[in-house]
Amino acid sequence: xxxxxxxxxxxxxxxxxxxxxxxxxxxxxxxxxxxxxxxxxxxxxxxxxxxxxxxxxxxxxxxxxxxxxxxxxxxxxxxxxxxxxxxxxxxxxxxxxxxxxxxxxxxxxxxxxxxxxxxxxxxxxxxxxxxxxxxxxxxxxxxxxxxxxxxxxxxxxxxxxxxxxxxxxxxxxxxxxxxxxxxxxxxxxxxxxxxxxxxxxxxxxxxxxxxxxxxxxxxxxxxxxxxxxxxxxxxxxxxxxxxxxxxxxxxxxxxxxxxxxxxxxxx
Amino acid sequence: xxxxxxxxxxxxxxxxxxxxxxxxxxxxxxxxxxxxxxxxxxxxxxxxxxxxxxxxxxxxxxxxxxxxxxxxxxxxxxxxxxxxxxxxxxxxxxxxxxxxxxxxxxxxxxxxxxxxxxxxxxxxxxxxxxxxxxxxxxxxxxxxxxxxxxxxxxxxxxxxxxxxxxxxxxxxxxxxxxxxxxxxxxxxxxxxxxxxxxxxxxxx
Ligand SMILES: Nc1ncnc2c1ncn2[C@@H]1O[C@H](COP(=O)(O)OP(=O)(O)O)[C@@H](O)[C@H]1O
Ligand SMILES: [Mg+2]
Numbered sequence: 001x002x003x004x005x006x007x008x009x010x011x012x013x014x015x016x017x018x019x020x021x022x023x024x025x026x027x028x029x030x031x032x033x034x035x036x037x038x039x040x041x042x043x044x045x046x047x048x049x050x051x052x053x054x055x056x057x058x059x060x061x062x063x064x065x066x067x068x069x070x071x072x073x074x075x076x077x078x079x080x081x082x083x084x085x086x087x088x089x090x091x092x093x094x095x096x097x098x099x100x101x102x103x104x105x106x107x108x109x110x111x112x113x114x115x116x117x118x119x120x121x122x123x124x125x126x127x128x129x130x131x132x133x134x135x136x137x138x139x140x141x142x143x144x145x146x147x148x149x150x151x152x153x154x155x156x157x158x159x160x161x162x163x164x165x166x167x168x169x170x171x172x173x174x175x176x177x178x179x180x181x182x183x184x185x186x187x188x189x190x191x192x193x194x195x196x197x198x199x200x201x202x203x204x205x206x207x208x209x210x211x212x213x214x215x216x217x218x219x220x221x222x223x224x225x226x227x228x229x230x231x232x233x234x235x236x237x238x239x240x241x242x243x244x245x246x247x248x249x250x251x252x253x254x255x256x257x258x259x260x261x262x263x264x265x266x267x
Numbered sequence: 268x269x270x271x272x273x274x275x276x277x278x279x280x281x282x283x284x285x286x287x288x289x290x291x292x293x294x295x296x297x298x299x300x301x302x303x304x305x306x307x308x309x310x311x312x313x314x315x316x317x318x319x320x321x322x323x324x325x326x327x328x329x330x331x332x333x334x335x336x337x338x339x340x341x342x343x344x345x346x347x348x349x350x351x352x353x354x355x356x357x358x359x360x361x362x363x364x365x366x367x368x369x370x371x372x373x374x375x376x377x378x379x380x381x382x383x384x385x386x387x388x389x390x391x392x393x394x395x396x397x398x399x400x401x402x403x404x405x406x407x408x409x410x411x412x413x414x415x416x417x418x419x420x421x422x423x424x425x426x427x428x429x430x431x432x433x434x435x436x437x438x439x440x441x442x443x444x445x446x447x448x449x450x451x452x453x454x455x456x457x458x459x460x461x462x463x464x465x466x467x468x469x470x471x
Contacts, residue, residue, distance in 0.1 A: 068376065069464035081277070089380055090277045095463075096378020097278075107373045107467065111297040112290075124280040124378035152297070168377070 015175050015208045016042040016065055020074035023060050023231075034060040036231040037074065042210060044175070047202045049219060050212040052228035058212035061228065062180045065210065066099050067091050079175060096124045100169025100207075102179035102198075106161040108153040114140060114164045115149040121171040139167040143197060159190035166197060170207070177201070179211040183218075192217060282383045291390035301363070302395055308359030309399030310406065312352025313443040317407030319344045320435040325415070327428035353446050356399075360392055360450035364458060371458045372466030381459035388455035389448055396447025400440040408436070 023035040034057045042048055050058050063069040065076055067083050076083045078098060086094065095101075108117050118139055119132040127135070140149055143163040153161050162182060169177050179198065183191030195211075199221045202209045211218060219225055227234040295302045323341055326333065333341070371384050415424035458466055 063464040068467070069462045086277070089279055092280045092375070092378050092380045093277050095376055096280050101376045107369065109370055109373060111294050121377040123286050124282060126281045
Protein backbone atom coordinates (compact mmCIF):
# COMPACT_ATOMS: atom_id res chain seq x y z
CA UNK A 1 0.00 0.00 0.00
CA UNK A 2 2.75 2.40 0.95
CA UNK A 3 4.61 1.62 -2.23
CA UNK A 4 1.44 2.27 -4.18
CA UNK A 5 0.99 5.69 -2.58
CA UNK A 6 4.61 6.61 -3.14
CA UNK A 7 4.31 5.67 -6.78
CA UNK A 8 1.17 7.74 -7.13
CA UNK A 9 2.60 10.86 -5.62
CA UNK A 10 5.59 10.51 -7.86
CA UNK A 11 3.44 10.50 -11.01
CA UNK A 12 0.41 12.40 -9.89
CA UNK A 13 1.52 15.71 -11.33
CA UNK A 14 2.38 14.45 -14.76
CA UNK A 15 -0.42 14.11 -17.23
CA UNK A 16 1.93 13.09 -20.03
CA UNK A 17 5.30 11.40 -19.83
CA UNK A 18 7.29 10.03 -22.72
CA UNK A 19 10.23 7.67 -22.27
CA UNK A 20 12.76 7.16 -25.04
CA UNK A 21 9.98 7.90 -27.49
CA UNK A 22 11.20 7.04 -30.97
CA UNK A 23 9.51 6.94 -34.36
CA UNK A 24 11.31 5.54 -37.34
CA UNK A 25 9.83 5.89 -40.80
CA UNK A 26 11.05 3.45 -43.40
CA UNK A 27 11.24 4.98 -46.83
CA UNK A 28 12.45 2.48 -49.37
CA UNK A 29 15.71 1.10 -48.03
CA UNK A 30 16.37 4.25 -46.02
CA UNK A 31 15.08 4.96 -42.54
CA UNK A 32 14.32 8.27 -40.93
CA UNK A 33 14.32 8.84 -37.18
CA UNK A 34 11.53 11.40 -37.05
CA UNK A 35 11.65 11.19 -33.25
CA UNK A 36 14.76 10.09 -31.48
CA UNK A 37 14.51 8.96 -27.88
CA UNK A 38 12.43 11.83 -26.55
CA UNK A 39 11.90 12.10 -22.79
CA UNK A 40 9.31 14.70 -21.93
CA UNK A 41 7.28 15.21 -18.76
CA UNK A 42 4.29 17.50 -18.82
CA UNK A 43 2.54 18.59 -15.65
CA UNK A 44 -1.19 18.76 -15.28
CA UNK A 45 -2.49 22.17 -16.26
CA UNK A 46 0.58 23.31 -18.12
CA UNK A 47 0.49 25.21 -21.39
CA UNK A 48 3.33 23.83 -23.49
CA UNK A 49 4.47 24.96 -26.89
CA UNK A 50 6.44 22.55 -29.03
CA UNK A 51 8.51 24.85 -31.16
CA UNK A 52 10.64 23.87 -34.10
CA UNK A 53 11.10 24.30 -37.81
CA UNK A 54 9.05 22.40 -40.36
CA UNK A 55 10.08 18.73 -40.48
CA UNK A 56 11.58 18.73 -36.99
CA UNK A 57 9.12 16.11 -35.72
CA UNK A 58 6.38 18.17 -34.04
CA UNK A 59 3.50 16.39 -35.74
CA UNK A 60 5.11 13.03 -35.14
CA UNK A 61 5.34 13.82 -31.42
CA UNK A 62 1.73 15.04 -31.48
CA UNK A 63 0.58 11.77 -33.09
CA UNK A 64 2.42 9.57 -30.61
CA UNK A 65 1.29 11.48 -27.52
CA UNK A 66 -2.29 11.57 -28.77
CA UNK A 67 -2.42 7.86 -29.56
CA UNK A 68 -2.95 8.53 -33.26
CA UNK A 69 0.04 6.43 -34.25
CA UNK A 70 2.25 3.83 -32.62
CA UNK A 71 5.84 4.57 -31.58
CA UNK A 72 8.63 2.44 -33.02
CA UNK A 73 10.34 2.35 -29.63
CA UNK A 74 9.73 3.86 -26.24
CA UNK A 75 6.49 4.65 -24.49
CA UNK A 76 3.94 7.32 -23.77
CA UNK A 77 2.17 7.42 -20.42
CA UNK A 78 -1.05 9.35 -20.09
CA UNK A 79 -2.33 9.67 -16.55
CA UNK A 80 0.06 6.87 -15.60
CA UNK A 81 -1.37 4.56 -18.23
CA UNK A 82 1.10 3.05 -20.65
CA UNK A 83 -0.56 3.59 -24.03
CA UNK A 84 1.22 0.57 -25.48
CA UNK A 85 -0.77 -1.68 -23.11
CA UNK A 86 -4.16 -0.52 -24.39
CA UNK A 87 -6.26 -2.41 -26.93
CA UNK A 88 -8.10 -0.67 -29.77
CA UNK A 89 -11.28 -0.05 -27.78
CA UNK A 90 -9.38 1.39 -24.82
CA UNK A 91 -7.36 3.64 -27.11
CA UNK A 92 -10.60 4.88 -28.64
CA UNK A 93 -11.85 5.69 -25.16
CA UNK A 94 -8.71 7.73 -24.45
CA UNK A 95 -9.10 9.60 -27.72
CA UNK A 96 -12.71 10.21 -26.86
CA UNK A 97 -12.48 11.25 -23.20
CA UNK A 98 -8.94 12.11 -22.26
CA UNK A 99 -7.47 13.91 -25.26
CA UNK A 100 -8.92 16.63 -27.46
CA UNK A 101 -7.33 17.31 -30.84
CA UNK A 102 -7.00 20.51 -32.81
CA UNK A 103 -5.51 20.50 -36.30
CA UNK A 104 -4.07 22.98 -38.72
CA UNK A 105 -6.77 22.08 -41.27
CA UNK A 106 -9.57 22.22 -38.63
CA UNK A 107 -10.82 18.75 -39.64
CA UNK A 108 -14.47 19.31 -38.88
CA UNK A 109 -16.86 16.72 -40.34
CA UNK A 110 -18.11 18.56 -43.44
CA UNK A 111 -21.67 17.21 -43.47
CA UNK A 112 -22.31 18.07 -39.83
CA UNK A 113 -23.32 21.39 -38.31
CA UNK A 114 -21.17 23.07 -35.67
CA UNK A 115 -23.37 21.63 -32.93
CA UNK A 116 -23.33 18.12 -34.41
CA UNK A 117 -19.56 18.24 -34.73
CA UNK A 118 -19.34 19.00 -31.04
CA UNK A 119 -21.87 16.43 -29.88
CA UNK A 120 -20.32 13.56 -31.88
CA UNK A 121 -17.59 12.84 -29.31
CA UNK A 122 -20.29 13.01 -26.63
CA UNK A 123 -22.30 10.40 -28.57
CA UNK A 124 -19.27 8.10 -28.52
CA UNK A 125 -18.82 8.82 -24.81
CA UNK A 126 -22.39 7.68 -24.16
CA UNK A 127 -23.89 10.97 -22.95
CA UNK A 128 -27.66 11.40 -23.13
CA UNK A 129 -29.13 13.51 -25.92
CA UNK A 130 -30.17 16.22 -23.47
CA UNK A 131 -26.72 16.42 -21.99
CA UNK A 132 -25.18 16.53 -25.44
CA UNK A 133 -27.30 19.47 -26.54
CA UNK A 134 -26.89 21.37 -23.33
CA UNK A 135 -23.12 20.96 -23.17
CA UNK A 136 -22.74 21.50 -26.92
CA UNK A 137 -24.65 24.78 -26.80
CA UNK A 138 -22.73 26.00 -23.77
CA UNK A 139 -19.39 25.21 -25.38
CA UNK A 140 -20.27 26.95 -28.63
CA UNK A 141 -21.44 29.95 -26.69
CA UNK A 142 -18.22 29.95 -24.72
CA UNK A 143 -16.12 30.10 -27.89
CA UNK A 144 -18.28 32.91 -29.23
CA UNK A 145 -20.39 30.97 -31.72
CA UNK A 146 -23.71 30.86 -29.89
CA UNK A 147 -25.37 32.16 -33.05
CA UNK A 148 -23.78 29.63 -35.39
CA UNK A 149 -25.04 26.35 -33.91
CA UNK A 150 -26.56 25.06 -37.12
CA UNK A 151 -23.99 26.29 -39.60
CA UNK A 152 -21.92 23.77 -41.46
CA UNK A 153 -18.12 24.17 -41.69
CA UNK A 154 -18.38 25.43 -45.28
CA UNK A 155 -20.54 28.28 -43.97
CA UNK A 156 -17.96 29.37 -41.39
CA UNK A 157 -14.72 31.32 -41.66
CA UNK A 158 -11.40 29.67 -40.84
CA UNK A 159 -11.26 31.30 -37.43
CA UNK A 160 -14.82 30.22 -36.67
CA UNK A 161 -14.07 26.66 -37.77
CA UNK A 162 -11.09 26.56 -35.45
CA UNK A 163 -13.32 27.80 -32.61
CA UNK A 164 -15.70 24.94 -33.32
CA UNK A 165 -12.69 22.60 -33.27
CA UNK A 166 -11.67 23.98 -29.86
CA UNK A 167 -15.17 23.50 -28.53
CA UNK A 168 -15.17 19.96 -29.93
CA UNK A 169 -11.81 19.21 -28.36
CA UNK A 170 -13.33 20.21 -25.01
CA UNK A 171 -16.53 18.21 -25.54
CA UNK A 172 -15.78 15.46 -23.04
CA UNK A 173 -13.80 17.56 -20.60
CA UNK A 174 -10.41 16.09 -21.56
CA UNK A 175 -7.25 16.24 -19.49
CA UNK A 176 -5.18 17.21 -22.50
CA UNK A 177 -5.67 19.30 -25.60
CA UNK A 178 -3.23 18.60 -28.39
CA UNK A 179 -3.04 21.29 -31.04
CA UNK A 180 -0.93 20.80 -34.16
CA UNK A 181 -0.15 24.20 -35.66
CA UNK A 182 -3.64 25.50 -34.87
CA UNK A 183 -2.91 28.92 -36.33
CA UNK A 184 -1.04 27.95 -39.49
CA UNK A 185 -4.09 28.37 -41.75
CA UNK A 186 -5.23 31.62 -40.15
CA UNK A 187 -4.27 35.23 -40.56
CA UNK A 188 -2.16 36.83 -37.85
CA UNK A 189 -4.97 38.45 -35.89
CA UNK A 190 -7.32 35.45 -36.01
CA UNK A 191 -4.42 33.22 -35.04
CA UNK A 192 -3.74 35.35 -31.97
CA UNK A 193 -7.40 35.17 -30.97
CA UNK A 194 -7.31 31.38 -31.27
CA UNK A 195 -4.19 31.14 -29.13
CA UNK A 196 -5.69 33.43 -26.53
CA UNK A 197 -8.84 31.33 -26.48
CA UNK A 198 -6.75 28.21 -25.92
CA UNK A 199 -4.93 29.91 -23.08
CA UNK A 200 -8.20 30.98 -21.49
CA UNK A 201 -9.52 27.43 -21.66
CA UNK A 202 -6.30 26.22 -20.10
CA UNK A 203 -6.69 28.65 -17.19
CA UNK A 204 -10.44 28.25 -16.78
CA UNK A 205 -10.64 24.49 -16.97
CA UNK A 206 -7.16 23.42 -15.99
CA UNK A 207 -6.86 21.43 -19.20
CA UNK A 208 -3.26 20.79 -20.22
CA UNK A 209 -2.53 22.31 -23.62
CA UNK A 210 0.26 21.00 -25.81
CA UNK A 211 0.58 22.97 -28.97
CA UNK A 212 2.98 22.32 -31.81
CA UNK A 213 3.81 25.46 -33.69
CA UNK A 214 6.43 27.43 -35.44
CA UNK A 215 4.66 30.63 -34.61
CA UNK A 216 6.68 32.64 -32.11
CA UNK A 217 3.56 34.41 -30.87
CA UNK A 218 2.78 31.22 -28.99
CA UNK A 219 5.78 31.71 -26.77
CA UNK A 220 4.26 34.68 -25.06
CA UNK A 221 1.59 32.69 -23.31
CA UNK A 222 3.28 29.34 -22.81
CA UNK A 223 4.36 28.06 -19.43
CA UNK A 224 7.19 26.17 -21.06
CA UNK A 225 8.57 26.00 -24.57
CA UNK A 226 10.04 22.78 -25.86
CA UNK A 227 12.39 23.38 -28.74
CA UNK A 228 12.72 20.39 -31.06
CA UNK A 229 15.14 19.88 -33.89
CA UNK A 230 15.73 16.80 -36.01
CA UNK A 231 13.49 14.69 -33.84
CA UNK A 232 15.18 15.51 -30.56
CA UNK A 233 14.57 18.02 -27.80
CA UNK A 234 17.08 20.80 -28.19
CA UNK A 235 16.17 22.61 -25.00
CA UNK A 236 13.23 23.26 -22.70
CA UNK A 237 12.72 26.77 -21.48
CA UNK A 238 10.45 28.03 -18.75
CA UNK A 239 8.49 31.19 -19.45
CA UNK A 240 10.96 33.44 -17.69
CA UNK A 241 13.90 32.19 -19.75
CA UNK A 242 11.92 32.50 -22.94
CA UNK A 243 11.11 36.13 -22.46
CA UNK A 244 14.82 36.90 -22.49
CA UNK A 245 15.48 34.99 -25.70
CA UNK A 246 12.51 36.38 -27.50
CA UNK A 247 13.26 39.94 -26.59
CA UNK A 248 15.09 40.29 -29.88
CA UNK A 249 12.38 38.83 -32.09
CA UNK A 250 10.62 41.14 -34.49
CA UNK A 251 6.95 40.73 -33.59
CA UNK A 252 5.66 42.09 -36.86
CA UNK A 253 7.39 39.36 -38.77
CA UNK A 254 4.79 37.09 -40.39
CA UNK A 255 6.94 34.05 -40.94
CA UNK A 256 7.48 32.20 -37.70
CA UNK A 257 9.81 29.72 -39.36
CA UNK A 258 12.41 32.29 -40.26
CA UNK A 259 12.27 33.73 -36.77
CA UNK A 260 12.64 30.32 -35.16
CA UNK A 261 15.59 29.51 -37.34
CA UNK A 262 17.22 32.78 -36.36
CA UNK A 263 16.68 32.49 -32.68
CA UNK A 264 18.02 28.95 -32.81
CA UNK A 265 21.15 30.22 -34.51
CA UNK A 266 21.71 32.82 -31.84
CA UNK A 267 21.57 30.13 -29.20
CA UNK B 268 -5.53 -4.23 -15.37
CA UNK B 269 -2.98 -1.87 -16.80
CA UNK B 270 -5.64 0.51 -17.99
CA UNK B 271 -7.16 1.06 -14.59
CA UNK B 272 -5.49 3.09 -11.91
CA UNK B 273 -7.09 4.79 -8.97
CA UNK B 274 -10.12 6.83 -9.93
CA UNK B 275 -9.07 6.86 -13.53
CA UNK B 276 -10.78 4.16 -15.52
CA UNK B 277 -10.89 3.34 -19.19
CA UNK B 278 -14.40 2.54 -20.39
CA UNK B 279 -16.06 1.65 -23.66
CA UNK B 280 -17.17 3.97 -26.43
CA UNK B 281 -20.57 3.51 -28.03
CA UNK B 282 -22.61 4.43 -31.09
CA UNK B 283 -26.35 3.82 -30.69
CA UNK B 284 -28.00 2.41 -33.88
CA UNK B 285 -30.44 5.32 -34.02
CA UNK B 286 -27.58 7.82 -34.16
CA UNK B 287 -25.72 5.71 -36.73
CA UNK B 288 -28.82 5.77 -38.94
CA UNK B 289 -29.18 9.53 -38.46
CA UNK B 290 -25.55 10.21 -39.33
CA UNK B 291 -25.67 8.02 -42.46
CA UNK B 292 -28.92 9.55 -43.62
CA UNK B 293 -27.60 13.05 -43.08
CA UNK B 294 -24.45 12.19 -44.97
CA UNK B 295 -26.50 11.21 -48.01
CA UNK B 296 -28.81 14.21 -47.70
CA UNK B 297 -26.08 16.81 -47.43
CA UNK B 298 -23.98 15.30 -50.20
CA UNK B 299 -27.05 14.59 -52.31
CA UNK B 300 -25.48 15.24 -55.70
CA UNK B 301 -22.43 13.15 -54.89
CA UNK B 302 -24.62 10.42 -53.43
CA UNK B 303 -26.71 10.26 -56.59
CA UNK B 304 -23.59 9.85 -58.71
CA UNK B 305 -22.59 6.94 -56.47
CA UNK B 306 -26.10 5.49 -56.71
CA UNK B 307 -26.00 5.90 -60.49
CA UNK B 308 -23.32 3.19 -60.63
CA UNK B 309 -25.73 0.74 -59.01
CA UNK B 310 -28.62 2.07 -61.06
CA UNK B 311 -26.98 1.38 -64.43
CA UNK B 312 -25.75 -2.06 -63.53
CA UNK B 313 -29.11 -3.19 -62.19
CA UNK B 314 -31.01 -1.63 -65.12
CA UNK B 315 -28.97 -3.79 -67.49
CA UNK B 316 -29.52 -6.91 -65.38
CA UNK B 317 -33.29 -6.36 -65.09
CA UNK B 318 -33.66 -5.68 -68.79
CA UNK B 319 -32.01 -9.02 -69.57
CA UNK B 320 -34.29 -10.81 -67.10
CA UNK B 321 -37.36 -8.99 -68.44
CA UNK B 322 -36.49 -10.22 -71.89
CA UNK B 323 -36.27 -13.78 -70.62
CA UNK B 324 -39.61 -13.37 -68.80
CA UNK B 325 -41.20 -12.23 -72.07
CA UNK B 326 -39.84 -15.26 -73.89
CA UNK B 327 -41.07 -17.57 -71.13
CA UNK B 328 -44.50 -15.95 -71.38
CA UNK B 329 -44.67 -16.38 -75.12
CA UNK B 330 -43.79 -20.03 -74.62
CA UNK B 331 -40.79 -19.70 -76.86
CA UNK B 332 -38.69 -22.86 -76.77
CA UNK B 333 -35.21 -21.50 -76.31
CA UNK B 334 -32.58 -23.10 -78.45
CA UNK B 335 -29.41 -24.14 -76.64
CA UNK B 336 -27.33 -21.37 -78.13
CA UNK B 337 -30.04 -18.80 -77.34
CA UNK B 338 -30.08 -20.04 -73.77
CA UNK B 339 -26.31 -19.74 -73.74
CA UNK B 340 -26.52 -16.21 -75.05
CA UNK B 341 -28.99 -15.24 -72.34
CA UNK B 342 -26.87 -16.72 -69.59
CA UNK B 343 -23.95 -14.90 -70.99
CA UNK B 344 -25.87 -11.62 -70.97
CA UNK B 345 -26.85 -12.16 -67.35
CA UNK B 346 -23.23 -12.78 -66.41
CA UNK B 347 -22.12 -9.73 -68.38
CA UNK B 348 -24.70 -7.51 -66.74
CA UNK B 349 -23.70 -8.81 -63.30
CA UNK B 350 -20.13 -7.93 -64.12
CA UNK B 351 -21.12 -4.47 -65.33
CA UNK B 352 -23.09 -3.99 -62.13
CA UNK B 353 -20.20 -5.19 -59.96
CA UNK B 354 -17.62 -3.02 -61.67
CA UNK B 355 -19.84 0.07 -61.81
CA UNK B 356 -20.91 -0.19 -58.21
CA UNK B 357 -17.46 -1.03 -56.83
CA UNK B 358 -15.90 1.81 -58.69
CA UNK B 359 -18.31 4.46 -57.51
CA UNK B 360 -18.36 3.15 -53.93
CA UNK B 361 -14.59 2.92 -53.85
CA UNK B 362 -14.34 6.56 -54.93
CA UNK B 363 -16.95 7.59 -52.38
CA UNK B 364 -14.93 6.00 -49.57
CA UNK B 365 -11.46 7.15 -50.58
CA UNK B 366 -12.70 10.73 -50.76
CA UNK B 367 -13.43 10.47 -47.08
CA UNK B 368 -10.23 9.21 -45.48
CA UNK B 369 -9.80 12.46 -43.61
CA UNK B 370 -13.32 12.20 -42.25
CA UNK B 371 -12.62 8.63 -41.15
CA UNK B 372 -9.42 9.71 -39.43
CA UNK B 373 -11.25 12.55 -37.71
CA UNK B 374 -13.98 10.22 -36.45
CA UNK B 375 -11.34 7.99 -34.93
CA UNK B 376 -9.76 10.98 -33.21
CA UNK B 377 -13.14 11.70 -31.64
CA UNK B 378 -13.35 8.19 -30.23
CA UNK B 379 -14.80 6.00 -32.99
CA UNK B 380 -13.57 2.41 -33.06
CA UNK B 381 -13.06 0.79 -36.47
CA UNK B 382 -16.44 -0.93 -36.23
CA UNK B 383 -18.33 2.40 -36.03
CA UNK B 384 -16.71 3.61 -39.21
CA UNK B 385 -17.54 0.40 -41.07
CA UNK B 386 -21.09 0.46 -39.67
CA UNK B 387 -21.70 3.99 -40.92
CA UNK B 388 -20.49 3.10 -44.39
CA UNK B 389 -22.54 -0.12 -44.42
CA UNK B 390 -25.73 1.76 -43.63
CA UNK B 391 -24.99 4.53 -46.07
CA UNK B 392 -24.06 2.23 -48.94
CA UNK B 393 -27.02 -0.04 -48.18
CA UNK B 394 -29.40 2.91 -48.50
CA UNK B 395 -27.71 4.20 -51.64
CA UNK B 396 -27.54 0.70 -53.13
CA UNK B 397 -31.23 0.09 -52.38
CA UNK B 398 -32.38 3.33 -53.95
CA UNK B 399 -30.07 2.92 -56.94
CA UNK B 400 -31.11 -0.69 -57.50
CA UNK B 401 -34.85 0.03 -57.30
CA UNK B 402 -34.61 2.99 -59.67
CA UNK B 403 -32.35 1.02 -62.00
CA UNK B 404 -34.62 -2.04 -61.88
CA UNK B 405 -37.76 -0.06 -62.63
CA UNK B 406 -35.87 1.79 -65.36
CA UNK B 407 -34.63 -1.40 -67.04
CA UNK B 408 -38.14 -2.83 -66.92
CA UNK B 409 -39.75 0.32 -68.36
CA UNK B 410 -37.23 0.54 -71.17
CA UNK B 411 -38.08 -2.97 -72.31
CA UNK B 412 -41.79 -2.11 -72.05
CA UNK B 413 -41.30 0.93 -74.28
CA UNK B 414 -39.28 -1.12 -76.74
CA UNK B 415 -42.05 -3.76 -76.98
CA UNK B 416 -44.74 -1.12 -77.38
CA UNK B 417 -42.68 0.54 -80.06
CA UNK B 418 -42.26 -2.79 -81.84
CA UNK B 419 -46.03 -3.38 -81.46
CA UNK B 420 -45.42 -6.45 -79.32
CA UNK B 421 -47.45 -5.24 -76.36
CA UNK B 422 -49.23 -8.58 -76.25
CA UNK B 423 -46.00 -10.46 -75.76
CA UNK B 424 -44.86 -7.96 -73.13
CA UNK B 425 -47.96 -8.08 -70.98
CA UNK B 426 -48.20 -11.82 -71.42
CA UNK B 427 -44.78 -12.29 -69.86
CA UNK B 428 -44.09 -14.75 -67.06
CA UNK B 429 -44.86 -12.32 -64.21
CA UNK B 430 -43.84 -14.76 -61.51
CA UNK B 431 -40.38 -15.04 -63.02
CA UNK B 432 -40.26 -11.27 -63.49
CA UNK B 433 -41.24 -10.52 -59.90
CA UNK B 434 -38.75 -12.87 -58.28
CA UNK B 435 -35.94 -11.77 -60.54
CA UNK B 436 -36.70 -8.11 -59.91
CA UNK B 437 -36.27 -8.81 -56.21
CA UNK B 438 -33.06 -10.76 -56.90
CA UNK B 439 -31.73 -7.81 -58.87
CA UNK B 440 -32.45 -5.34 -56.07
CA UNK B 441 -30.90 -7.72 -53.55
CA UNK B 442 -27.82 -8.13 -55.71
CA UNK B 443 -27.55 -4.34 -56.12
CA UNK B 444 -27.67 -3.80 -52.36
CA UNK B 445 -25.28 -6.66 -51.67
CA UNK B 446 -22.66 -5.50 -54.15
CA UNK B 447 -22.99 -1.89 -52.95
CA UNK B 448 -22.55 -2.83 -49.33
CA UNK B 449 -19.59 -5.10 -50.05
CA UNK B 450 -18.00 -2.57 -52.36
CA UNK B 451 -18.20 0.09 -49.65
CA UNK B 452 -17.40 -2.12 -46.67
CA UNK B 453 -14.10 -3.43 -47.99
CA UNK B 454 -12.40 -0.05 -48.59
CA UNK B 455 -14.08 1.39 -45.46
CA UNK B 456 -12.72 -1.43 -43.33
CA UNK B 457 -9.28 -0.89 -44.78
CA UNK B 458 -9.44 2.85 -44.10
CA UNK B 459 -10.79 2.30 -40.59
CA UNK B 460 -7.92 -0.05 -39.76
CA UNK B 461 -5.30 2.61 -40.49
CA UNK B 462 -3.94 4.49 -37.50
CA UNK B 463 -5.77 7.85 -37.39
CA UNK B 464 -2.55 9.69 -38.20
CA UNK B 465 -2.26 7.83 -41.50
CA UNK B 466 -5.93 8.33 -42.42
CA UNK B 467 -5.64 12.05 -41.70
CA UNK B 468 -2.51 12.38 -43.80
CA UNK B 469 -4.08 10.77 -46.87
CA UNK B 470 -5.18 13.45 -49.26
CA UNK B 471 -7.15 12.40 -52.30
N1 LIG C 1 4.26 9.10 -42.67
C1 LIG C 1 5.52 9.47 -42.87
N2 LIG C 1 6.33 8.74 -43.65
C2 LIG C 1 7.61 9.08 -43.85
N3 LIG C 1 8.19 10.17 -43.31
C3 LIG C 1 7.43 10.96 -42.53
C4 LIG C 1 6.07 10.65 -42.27
N4 LIG C 1 5.58 11.61 -41.45
C5 LIG C 1 6.58 12.46 -41.22
N5 LIG C 1 7.70 12.09 -41.87
C6 LIG C 1 9.02 12.76 -41.81
O1 LIG C 1 9.37 12.90 -40.45
C7 LIG C 1 9.96 14.15 -40.22
C8 LIG C 1 9.17 14.90 -39.18
O2 LIG C 1 7.92 15.23 -39.71
P1 LIG C 1 6.82 16.01 -38.90
O3 LIG C 1 6.65 15.36 -37.59
O4 LIG C 1 5.61 16.10 -39.75
O5 LIG C 1 7.47 17.45 -38.71
P2 LIG C 1 6.80 18.84 -38.33
O6 LIG C 1 5.42 18.58 -37.86
O7 LIG C 1 7.68 19.38 -37.26
O8 LIG C 1 6.84 19.68 -39.55
C9 LIG C 1 10.01 14.85 -41.55
O9 LIG C 1 11.29 14.67 -42.10
C10 LIG C 1 8.96 14.15 -42.36
O10 LIG C 1 9.29 14.18 -43.73
MG1 LIG D 1 3.63 19.32 -38.63
